[in-house]
Amino acid sequence: MIKYDHIMIRFGELSTKGKNRKDFVRVLYTNIKSALKDWPSLTFDMRYDHIYVSLNEIPYEPVLERLKDVSGIYSLSLVYRCQKDIDLIIESALMLMKEEVGNTFKVKTKRSDKTFPLVSDDITRIVAGHILRNTPSIKVDVHNPEILLSIELRQEAAYIFTHTYLGAGGYPLGVGGKSMHLLSGGIDSPVAAYLMMKRGVSIECIHFASPPYTQMGVIYKLEDLLKKLNRYQPRIRLHIVPFTKIQEAIYDHAPESYCITLMRRMMFRLADALAKKRNCPVISTGESIGQVASQTLQSMHVINAVTNTPIIRPLATTDKVEIIKLSNKIGTYDISIRPYEDCCTIFTPKSPKTMPHLDDVETLEKQFDFDSLIKEALANIEVKIVNGEEEEVLL
Incomplete structure (x- = not known):
C-alpha cells in the first residue's frame, strides 16, 4: 500500500497580485504554519506557486481538514513524492492506481522541469501504457474519466496524485487589514x-x-x-x-x-x-x-x-x-x-x-x-x- 507523504498547496488568486504577491505569499505561509501548529513534526517547503507540507508519518486526514479552512489556498492535493526517474514514476503511478476504485482513467502530466528528457505527452503515454498492461479491468477515457492520475515534474522531484480538494480561496488572513x-x-x-x-x-x-x-x-x-x-x-x-x-x-x-x-x-x-x-x-x-x-x-x-x-x-x-x-x-x-x-x-x-x-x-x-x-x-x-x-x- 502506497503512503502519501506530502500535501501540495496551491495559491490560486495570489498569482494575480503583482507587486503585492511576495507579501501575500509570505503571510499565507505564516498562516499555514500557525494553522498546523498542533503537529510540530510537519515540515514546510515554499516554492514560487505552491507550498509542500511533508507529513513525516503524521496521518494526513486532520492536516488536510485544517488546511481547507485557511483562506488564500486555492486547492490541495495529497501527493506521493519520488525521484525524477521514469521507472520510479511509472511504478509509483501503478501503485496509486491499484488503490483507486473505478473503471476508467486518464493520465495528465505537467512538466515544469524542462530539463527532464521526456516531454509531457511521452510521460503520459508511457505511464498509461504501463497501467493498462498491469490492470486489465481498466480503460482509458480522456473526456470523462472516473480516475484522474496527475503527474507533476518539478525541479526538486516528481509528484503523483489522484485527488485534489478545493481550498477556502480568497486572500490570506491579515493582508486586507x-x-x-x-x-x-x-x-x-x-x-x-x-x-x-x-x-x-x-x-x-x-x-x-x-x-x-x-x-x-x-x-x-x-x-x-x-x-x-x-x-x-x-x-x-x-x-x-x-x-x-x-x-x-x-x-x-x-x-x-x-x-x-x-x-x-x-x-x-x-x-x-x-x-x-x-x-x-x-x-x-x-x-x-x-x-x-x-x-x-x-x-x-x-x-x-x-x-x-x-x-x-x-x-x-x-x-x-x-x-x-x-x-x-x-x-x-x-x-x-x-x-x-x-x-x-x-x-x-x-x-x-x-x-x-x-x-x-x-x-x-x-x-x-x-x-x-x-x-x-x-x-x-x-x-x-x-x-x-x-x-x-x-x-
Whole structure:
C-alpha cells in the first residue's frame, strides 16, 4: 500500500497580485504554519506557486481538514513524492492506481522541469501504457474519466496524485487589514464575518448588550459563534458594549417608529469610536438590503450619516436562503438560532420607519444628551479574547 507523504498547496488568486504577491505569499505561509501548529513534526517547503507540507508519518486526514479552512489556498492535493526517474514514476503511478476504485482513467502530466528528457505527452503515454498492461479491468477515457492520475515534474522531484480538494480561496488572513465587525448573534453577522476573513480582512467584534432585557445566554452564544469562526481566525477580540441606558433614553424621547433608526445610529457611533481606537479603517456588518426596516437603502443612508468610516456589508445583495446555506457550511447556523434575544429584537417596534428622513432623525436626537451616554458606554466596555476553546476576559 502506497503512503502519501506530502500535501501540495496551491495559491490560486495570489498569482494575480503583482507587486503585492511576495507579501501575500509570505503571510499565507505564516498562516499555514500557525494553522498546523498542533503537529510540530510537519515540515514546510515554499516554492514560487505552491507550498509542500511533508507529513513525516503524521496521518494526513486532520492536516488536510485544517488546511481547507485557511483562506488564500486555492486547492490541495495529497501527493506521493519520488525521484525524477521514469521507472520510479511509472511504478509509483501503478501503485496509486491499484488503490483507486473505478473503471476508467486518464493520465495528465505537467512538466515544469524542462530539463527532464521526456516531454509531457511521452510521460503520459508511457505511464498509461504501463497501467493498462498491469490492470486489465481498466480503460482509458480522456473526456470523462472516473480516475484522474496527475503527474507533476518539478525541479526538486516528481509528484503523483489522484485527488485534489478545493481550498477556502480568497486572500490570506491579515493582508486586507482589520475591520470592526458588528456581531449580533443572529444568522447573518457571523456569515458576514466569515466572508470578511475570506477576503483577507481580520476582524474585531463589537456587540451591544442590554441587561436586564438581554440574558447572559446571548454572550455564551456569541462565544460559541466565535469559536466556530476561530477556524478561520484563531484569535478574535470581542468588545461587549453596555447599551441599556442608550436604548432607554431613545425609547423615552423618540416616537416608537424611529427607535430602530436612532438605535442603529448610536451603534454606528460607538463602532466608529472603537474602530478608530483599535486602528480599524472600516466597519463591517451582516446587513442585507431590504431584509428588515433598518436595512432599506434610505435607512442605511440615514444611519451611515453618523460616520465617515467606510461601511462594508458583504451580504448586501445576498438573499436569506444563500445566507443560511453559508451559515450551515461554516457551522454557525445551529448556534445562531438558539432562542436568546438581542437588544435589536427585544425593542423592535410594531411599525418601524422604513423611509426615515435625516432631518427628522437629527431633530429627534436633540431631545436627549446622547454624547454623554456614548462616552459612558465606551468607558465600560468588557473585552473578551476568544481563542479556540479558550476565552480570556480583559477588564
